[in-house]
Amino acid sequence: MSTSPSRPSYAAALRVPHARRAFASALTARLSYGTVALAVLLSVTRSTGSYAVSGAVMSLFGATTVFLMPLRAALIDRHGPRRALLPMSALYGTLLCVLAALTWRPGAPPAAIAAAAALAGACAPPLGPTMRALWAELVPDRGLLQRAYSLDGVAEELLFVSGPALVGALLTVAPPASGILLSAFLNIAGTCVFVTSPALPGPRSGPRGQRRGGVRGLLPPIAVTLGAGLALSGVELLVPAFATERSYDTALVPWVLGALSAGSALGGLANGAVEWRTPARVRLCWFAVGLGLAIAAAGLAPGLWTLTAAMACAGAFIAPTLTTAYLLADELAAEGAGTQAGAWVNTAVNAGSSAGALVAGLLIGRLPLWVCFALAGGAVLASAAGGRAAGVGTRPAAHRV
Structure with missing residues (x-):
């Protein structure tokens, strides 16, 4: 190449x-x-x-x-x-x-x-x-x-x-x-x-689809992105509930969620511009901790505009978390299994999103909203701890060149 x-x-x-x-x-x-x-x-x-x-x-x-x-x-x-x-x-x-x-x-x-x-x-x-x-x-x-x-x-x-x-x-x-x-x-x-791009490789030769430890070797990025997906889909329901509870116009809700997306885009660009010396598996856990704390703190916002600022801060950790998860999955994937490794991370995000929407829908109205936000943030913190524990002793396979 x-x-x-x-x-x-x-x-x-x-x-x-x-x-x-x-x-x-x-x-x-x-x-x-x-x-x-x-x-x-x-x-x-x-x-x-x-x-x-x-x-x-x-x-x-x-x-x-x-x-x-x-x-x-x-x-x-x-x-x-x-x-x-x-x-x-x-x-x-x-x-x-x-x-x-x-x-x-x-x-x-x-x-x-x-x-x-x-x-x-x-x-x-x-x-x-x-x-x-x-x-x-x-x-x-x-x-x-x-x-x-x-x-x-x-x-x-x-x-x-x-x-x-x-x-x-x-x-x-x-x-x-x-x-x-x-x-x-x-x-x-x-x-x-x-x-038709000349950049695409041809079929792999030799053992295919094998990676160190199988899916188990990818548990750190899978665990973190599962928790992130769960929390973020919950936030998409919690924000409208927050606006309704405080008697704000629900037409403002897309702007609050837009701040989440804007923060993610800016955070992703900033993350890519930094010359990181910390290993990806360590950065992934810290990004997840930042995301979890920001979501939990958002539940304490006194008003919708403060919540908007909190969502922008939480968003700043989304793209770095996901990008680093894909980088770590690539490091952990063995020769010829890069697409599968990324697909498992992608599946974890979307599976978490499905579960998060269901759980948030069950909790809203039964618990105070600040508790729901805290639980959503806690899901990311738990996934960061689980990802760190799963990554103990894990070493990346030889990188493809």
Whole structure:
């Protein structure tokens, strides 16, 4: 692979040969995941007239997308992204088109809608883990790789902010199912360009999918990101509850959550710019501690604007936590298992998010809100302690070059 540029900066990461083309095409395909959730939710609700059905469909779609991701990532590690990604994307896009056709007009059978959504999720290509594994191939210098991962994380954050806005703009001229078609087009078009990039490696030879200690060796980043996902999804429910309890206009809630995203983007950029000398496994625990304390303290905010500031402070730890988790997973992954390692971390974040929303929904109204915030922050602190304990005696495998 190519050598890294001499100056470790964001611009230097993008100057790596073939990196810009691969990164831009991967982001185009990943924008599909920023648009598809809202599009599916709105189109299923419009077609069936039932929020219960749309909720069940979204749960099935999310479950197959998230929990089968390590399996799909293993196929990419085994056969190479060129061979594995395009069939996945083609199936994913085709099934999304089927889902769009079913929900274009009212009256579609809910069972058929649910089956199409579940099958589509099962085929969703793991483009985020694949791109991060490619960064590790392209950039052997660890300082520059940190910047590449930070850039990737901030860009992904922006995709999930801009995706719903794009769907909202589309809905002014077309029915909700058109957003599903847009998601299919973005994924297939971006993946087609991505797999033709000269940067992509071919299939691995020799033992595949083996890593030191298996999934057990990845427990530190998995534990921390599981706790972070749990807490952050809980915060998304706690903030509206805070506004309602204090009689604030709920139209202000998106601005509070926007401060969380803005803080994450700024924190990610700052983290990538720092020349860290502390090992990634140590930094990961400290970032998680900062995130947990900031969320717990947010519950003591006297008003919504103070809460907004607290959310921005908490957000400053989100991207550094996730970026460092991916870096540590890459260090712990053995040769040829980089995509799987990133997929396990990604799965942990999303699994935590699913559990966090459920737990927060059960606790709100039964406990004081400050206690709920404290429990959310405590989940991250517990995950940091668990991740540190799991990492005792763990040493990274030889890094890929």
